[in-house]
Amino acid sequence: MHASIPEFTRALAESAGELIRRERLDVQGLTSAYKGGTELVTNADLKADHYICDAIRARFPDHRILAEESAPDMLDLSAWQGPLWIIDPIDGTVNYAHGHFQSAVSIAYAEHGRVQCGVVCNPFVSETFHAVPGGGAWLNDTPIHVARKTELRRAIVATGFPYIKGDMTQIVRRLALVLQECADIRRLGAASLDICWVAMGRLDGYYENLSVWDFAAAQLIAREAGAQYGHFKPVPEGISPEFHHQNILVANPALYPQLHELLNRADRG
Numbered sequence: 001m002h003a004s005i006p007e008f009t010r011a012l013a014e015s016a017g018e019l020i021r022r023e024r025l026d027v028q029g030l031t032s033a034y035k036g037g038t039e040l041v042t043n044a045d046l047k048a049d050h051y052i053c054d055a056i057r058a059r060f061p062d063h064r065i066l067a068e069e070s071a072p073d074m075l076d077l078s079a080w081q082g083p084l085w086i087i088d089p090i091d092g093t094v095n096y097a098h099g100h101f102q103s104a105v106s107i108a109y110a111e112h113g114r115v116q117c118g119v120v121c122n123p124f125v126s127e128t129f130h131a132v133p134g135g136g137a138w139l140n141d142t143p144i145h146v147a148r149k150t151e152l153r154r155a156i157v158a159t160g161f162p163y164i165k166g167d168m169t170q171i172v173r174r175l176a177l178v179l180q181e182c183a184d185i186r187r188l189g190a191a192s193l194d195i196c197w198v199a200m201g202r203l204d205g206y207y208e209n210l211s212v213w214d215f216a217a218a219q220l221i222a223r224e225a226g227a228q229y230g231h232f233k234p235v236p237e238g239i240s241p242e243f244h245h246q247n248i249l250v251a252n253p254a255l256y257p258q259l260h261e262l263l264n265r266a267d268r269g
């Protein structure tokens with residue numbers, strides 16, 4: 001008998017996690033390059049991407065796959081209703097290539113335009129976050145919940161910065177206000193884990209512009225853990241909020257409106 005989709009997804013994320021963990025032990029064998037001249041990619045990103053896609057194709061030959069390294073075509077994503085897998089083979093590649101422990105494999109499965117199963121596995125600390133709609137959020141086999149904090153001045157807020165350095169004015173303005181009004185900030189370098197860390201209360205809030213593979217799995221985990229997940233700017237018409245990748249904001253329901261207001265205040269100058 002076949003494993004269910006959630007069982008299959010968790011086993012796949014954990015075996016891909018084991019693959020990237022092992023690959024990094026071979027320091028001599030690890031090679032890296034810069035996509036588009038700026039974005040770091042290692043041979044382990046490519047290996048894990050192929051490993052995950054091959055396993056999905058073997059079991060579900062008709063399903064669509066969106067994978068950062070081998071199939072990054074996001075065209076018509078908001079209108080797509082069929083079975084869809086969204087994969088980041090290594091989220092946190094810069095951490096990975098520098099020997100840090102904050103990297104993860106992220107796999108989401110969507111149907112009817114909604115994520116039905118999300119798994120984020122950090123093999124370096126043996127932590128797998130997972131969720132299905134209505135099933136709560138889990139870290140390994142323990143249920144997780146967002147932190148109960150209600151005051152911005154006590155909140156630890158994470159964010160990230162784009163690889164391509166354009167005009168940084170807006171980013172710096174937001175950062176300055178968050179730093180001023182909140183307890184502290186973190187830049188951990190793996191968006192999927194930032195969101196899962198909000199889900200389990202290690203962080204109180206998170207905001208950033210991302211790509212869909214960074215957050216597809218983690219957004220479900222965060223919602224199932226009681227977080228409010230959304231956007232601090234309006235979502236453009238015709239774009240599904242489920243897959244909208246800009247101005248993402250995650251926090252518990254008490255802090256979400258406060259961070260929403262803060263980030264918009266920063267933009268007003």
Ligand code: IPD
Nearest residue numbers: 090091092093160161189190191
């Ligand atoms: C990156 C990480 C990082 C975020 C970047 C992402 P990658 O993913 O999630 O935290 O700030 O926007 O691109 O490149 O390591 O898969």
Ligand code: CA
Nearest residue numbers: 088091092214
């Ligand atoms: Ca990523």
Ligand code: CA
Nearest residue numbers: 068088090091
């Ligand atoms: Ca990646």
